[in-house]
Amino acid sequence: MPTLIFEKQAYQRNPEETVLDCLLRHGVSVPHSCRSGVCQSCLMRSIDSDPPAAAQHGLKDSLRQQRYFLACACAPEGDFTATLSGPVLIRFPARVISVEKLSRRIARVRLDPAGAFDYRAGQFINLARSDGLTRPYSLASLPYTEDFLELHVARHEQGRMSSWIHDELQPGDEIAVSTPIGECCYRPEQPKQPLLLVGTGCGLAPLYGVIRDALHHGHTGPIWLYHGSRDREGLYLVEELRGLARDHDNFNYVPCLDSPAAGDEDVTVQRAHEAALARHADMKGWRVFLCGHPEMVKQTKIKTYLAGAALADIHADPFQSAAP
Amino acid sequence: MTQSLYEQLGGEPAVNAAVDIFYRKMLSDNRVSRFFEGVDMERQASKQKAFLTMVFGGPAKYTGKDMYEGHKHLIKMGLNDSHVDAVIENLGATLKELGVKNELIAQVAGIANSVRDDVLGRGH
Ligand SMILES: Cc1cc2nc3c(=O)[nH]c(=O)nc-3n(C[C@H](O)[C@H](O)[C@H](O)COP(=O)(O)OP(=O)(O)OC[C@H]3O[C@@H](n4cnc5c(N)ncnc54)[C@H](O)[C@@H]3O)c2cc1C
Ligand code: FES
Numbered sequence: 001m002p003t004l005i006f007e008k009q010a011y012q013r014n015p016e017e018t019v020l021d022c023l024l025r026h027g028v029s030v031p032h033s034c035r036s037g038v039c040q041s042c043l044m045r046s047i048d049s050d051p052p053a054a055a056q057h058g059l060k061d062s063l064r065q066q067r068y069f070l071a072c073a074c075a076p077e078g079d080f081t082a083t084l085s086g087p088v089l090i091r092f093p094a095r096v097i098s099v100e101k102l103s104r105r106i107a108r109v110r111l112d113p114a115g116a117f118d119y120r121a122g123q124f125i126n127l128a129r130s131d132g133l134t135r136p137y138s139l140a141s142l143p144y145t146e147d148f149l150e151l152h153v154a155r156h157e158q159g160r161m162s163s164w165i166h167d168e169l170q171p172g173d174e175i176a177v178s179t180p181i182g183e184c185c186y187r188p189e190q191p192k193q194p195l196l197l198v199g200t201g202c203g204l205a206p207l208y209g210v211i212r213d214a215l216h217h218g219h220t221g222p223i224w225l226y227h228g229s230r231d232r233e234g235l236y237l238v239e240e241l242r243g244l245a246r247d248h249d250n251f252n253y254v255p256c257l258d259s260p261a262a263g264d265e266d267v268t269v270q271r272a273h274e275a276a277l278a279r280h281a282d283m284k285g286w287r288v289f290l291c292g293h294p295e296m297v298k299q300t301k302i303k304t305y306l307a308g309a310a311l312a313d314i315h316a317d318p319f320q321s322a323a324p
Numbered sequence: 325m326t327q328s329l330y331e332q333l334g335g336e337p338a339v340n341a342a343v344d345i346f347y348r349k350m351l352s353d354n355r356v357s358r359f360f361e362g363v364d365m366e367r368q369a370s371k372q373k374a375f376l377t378m379v380f381g382g383p384a385k386y387t388g389k390d391m392y393e394g395h396k397h398l399i400k401m402g403l404n405d406s407h408v409d410a411v412i413e414n415l416g417a418t419l420k421e422l423g424v425k426n427e428l429i430a431q432v433a434g435i436a437n438s439v440r441d442d443v444l445g446r447g448h
Contacts, residue, residue, distance in 0.1 A: 310344050
């Protein structure tokens with residue numbers, strides 16, 4: 001049986017077991033969230049050997065070179081030594097500025113990162129509570145016009161981090177944040193390219209950043225946002241987005257509800273991705289952003305690709321969470 | 325000096341252009357689409373790229389054994405000659421769409437056909 005040495009302590013690892021699964025099985029508490037290689041909350045560093053390529057998928061070059069890897073995607077052949085500490089700082093303190101309810105289910109959290117914090121609109125960060133509980137949340141703020149980091153957090157029934165954020169997090173509290181991650185970003189090189197953005201629930205957060213980034217750069221191509229939710233509580237920033245659509249002829253905002261109630265006559269009654277695919281049959285030359293429900297993201301990625309969008313032009317952020 | 329087939333087809337940029345069209349054709353082809361279900365799209369696209377590089381006569385990273393190993397699980401799902409035919413057909417249609425001359429398309433189809441037995445595990 002291969003041996004895993006983590007923070008100088010040895011553990012027996014089953015063949016083909018990931019580093020994360022092995023540590024959790026031995027009762028060692030380490031940061032993790034999605035357990036599927038998406039969120040990077042399980043970032044660690046190898047001490048003695050290069051990690052398997054699959055465990056470095058999606059990491060920045062600077063991290064790869066220093067042998068950082070994702071513990072949930074790392075099942076090395078033989079013995080392996082890992083640590084949480086390393087030459088690259090992966091967590092920074094931030095202070096909570098405000099926690100504000102945008103609806104009963106959605107909270108807007110604003111953070112003041114200590115010191116300079118470079119990111120691009122649409123990226124995400126990992127939030128780490130003092131006990132180590134770590135979850136990824138997308139950035140809705142704009143780096144150059146807003147001096148705070150903005151997150152939109154949906155409350156999940158029995159969700160550990162999201163309930164805590166909704167019920168207990170207070171202005172003035174300190175929380176740790178990771179460096180920004182991901183490629184769900186606007187690229188100013190093609191200002192005429194049509195953009196399709198589909199988000200469900202808090203999948204709006206990164207899209208809200210991307211859209212405002214695009215408009216700020218003077219994007220002239222059409223921009224279509226489809227925001228979907230099962231009910232009204234998940235449709236938020238409606239007035240802000242309607243205002244943006246009024247001010248910018250090329251920006252179209254389509255709020256969608258699965259099952260509308262009385263008073264919902266102002267929205268489209270269809271799933272957001274279905275409404276989008278029905279209206280835009282030919283996606284050749286489009287850039288596509290898909291965020292939120294993992295199944296929606298997966299399906300829509302295939303469908304927009306089949307409708308003609310190039311794979312390299314499709315940005316997908318599935319909000320993957322692990323089963324408890 | 326005469327140009328290699330790979331150079332005549334346009335090298336890596338041509339492969340990249342072909343991957344997008346070819347993979348789309350495969351996913352929308354009812355004869356073969358089920359072999360792609362549940363497979364990560366990026367990983368699949370990079371495999372397609374390696375495959376197209378090979379049949380374009382480019383710097384190949386594939387051996388006959390890799391071909392066999394890579395398709396073993398698909399043979400269990402029923403992969404047979406008719407599916408290889410579909411692949412070659414989609415490949416030809418892709419190249420046609422990119423404006424490649426018939427004579428070069430025939431050469432590419434020839435290379436694809438030459439790995440048929442490896443893919444289907446005959447002789448392994
Ligand atoms: C790249 C990325 C970006 C993301 N961005 C955002 C964002 O901007 N906004 C946002 O709100 N979320 C975002 N997420 C999702 C977020 O990271 C968390 O997964 C989410 O907040 C739930 O975390 P939690 O700790 O509250 O739930 P967990 O405790 O991790 O629970 C996970 C799920 O299981 C359920 N559950 C928990 N305990 C039980 C139990 N005992 N019985 C039955 N069910 C249970 C919960 O309801 C929840 O649905 C993102 C995810 C990724 C991967
Ligand atoms: S990437 Fe490993 S837990 Fe999310």
